[in-house]
Amino acid sequence: MKLILASGSPRRHELxxxxxxxxxxxxxxxxETPHIDxxxxxxxxxxxxxxxxxAVEQLNRALNKDLNDNQADLPESIIILTAxxxxxxxxxxxxxxxxxxxxxxxxxxxxxSDNVHEVWTxxxxxxxxxxxxxxxxxxxxxVLQVVNQQKITERTEVTFIPLTxxxxxxxxxxxxxxxxxxxxxxxxLGAAWVSxxxxxxxxxxxxxxxxxxxxxxxxQINDMQLKEIPEIKLRLSIR
Numbered sequence: 423m424k425l426i427l428a429s430g431s432p433r434r435h436e437l438x439x440x441x442x443x444x445x446x447x448x449x450x451x452x453x454e455t456p457h458i459d460x461x462x463x464x465x466x467x468x469x470x471x472x473x474x475x476x477a478v479e480q481l482n483r484a485l486n487k488d489l490n491d492n493q494a495d496l497p498e499s500i501i502i503l504t505a506x507x508x509x510x511x512x513x514x515x516x517x518x519x520x521x522x523x524x525x526x527x528x529x530x531x532x533x534x535s536d537n538v539h540e541v542w543t544x545x546x547x548x549x550x551x552x553x554x555x556x557x558x559x560x561x562x563x564x565v566l567q568v569v570n571q572q573k574i575t576e577r578t579e580v581t582f583i584p585l586t587x588x589x590x591x592x593x594x595x596x597x598x599x600x601x602x603x604x605x606x607x608x609x610x611l612g613a614a615w616v617s618x619x620x621x622x623x624x625x626x627x628x629x630x631x632x633x634x635x636x637x638x639x640x641x642q643i644n645d646m647q648l649k650e651i652p653e654i655k656l657r658l659s660i661r
Contacts, residue, residue: 423499423500423501423641423642424446424499424500424501425443425444425445425446425500425501425503425638426445426446426447426448426477426481426500426501426502426503427445427446427447427448427503428448428449428450428473428474428476428477428502428503428504429447429449429450429473429503429504429505430447430449431505431628431629433607433609433627433628433629434505434628434629435447437624437627437628437629437631438503438629438631438634440631441631441635443635443638445503448477448480448481448502450473450476450477450480450504451476452469452472452473452476454469454519456517456519461515462508462510462514462515462517462542463542463544463575465508465517466506466507466508466542466543466544466575467544467546467573467575469504469506469544470504470505470506470544470545470546470573471504471546471571471573473504473506473546474502474504474546474548474571477502477504477548478502478548478550478566478568481500481502481550481566482565482566485565485566486565499549499550499551499552499569500549500550500551500566501547501548501549501550501638501641501642502547502548502550503545503546503547503548503634503638504545504546504548505543505544505545505546505628505629505634506543506544507541507542507543507603507625507628507629508541508542508543508603508604509530509534509539509540509541509542509580509603509604510539510540510541510542511533511534511537511539512537512538512539512540514540516533518530518533518534518539518603518604518605519603519604520600520601520602520603520605521599521600521605524594526605527590527594527599527605528587528590528594530604530605531582531585531590531605531606532585532590534582534585534604535582535583535584535585536582536583536584536585537581537582538579538580538581538582539579539580539582539604540577540578540579540580541577541578541580541603541604541625541626542575542576542577543575543576543625543628543629543630544573544574544575545573545574545575545576545629545630545633545634545637546571546572546573547571547572547573547637547638547640547641548568548570548571549568549569549570549571549641549644550566550567550568550569551566551567551569552565552566552567553565553566553567570641570644572637572640572641574630574633574634574637576621576622576625576630576633577621577625578619578620578621578622578623578625578626578630579619579620579621580608580616580618580619580626581616581617581618581619582615582616582617583615583616583617585615589615593606593611593612593615596611598610598611598612599612603628607627608623608626608627609627
């Protein structure tokens with residue numbers, strides 16, 4: 423079974439590489455704007471589902487092009503892994519996403535200073551496989567269809583030391599906070615602000631590794647069980 427990480431995050435790539443997994447990377451572009459009054463858990467679960475849908479659409483477009491060009495190499499089945507990480511303040515409602523600019527980062531950090539927040543990551547594994555029945559693609563080409571989807575949500579408590587304006591200014595100028603949920607990276611310079619954590623460290627980095635590996639293993643077991651059912655034909659994966 424082929425594994426695709428549908429994420430451009432270098433931190434998630436590094437974590438899966440450390441686990442010695444064989445996978446490929448696909449970046450997907452979606453609108454990550456939260457809905458009005460959307461709860462944090464609903465937001466990240468919507469994000470991972472939307473990323474998976476975008477990845478399937480992208481794969482099918484590539485597949486149709488390859489089939490039309492007679493260049494398709496069709497494997498058996500694929501797991502698409504999507505993830506989304508946010509910070510959440512102690513009120514359980516206020517979401518800490520990637521800072522838009524310096525002032526936005528300062529605003530978040532002042533709320534996190536000398537306080538506890540949580541890091542939430544949703545991870546979804548989407549099992550897709552080849553189907554030529556009822557194909558809806560142009561020229562009646564076969565398509566990749568979803569066979570099974572499962573998701574998990576992991577939470578980790580993080581405690582910050584008291585922060586000064588000088589500390590925040592120096593950290594922003596380092597360039598590290600700009601692309602990180604909550605505006606800090608525990609695996610980098612941001613570690614100096616963390617006095618303690620309660621839960622998965624890799625979850626704060628961006629992917630709860632042990633829980634993700636268990637999810638992938640569960641999906642692989644389900645795939646093997648499906649293959650034992652003669653009515654279900656799984657004949658494709660993609661390089």
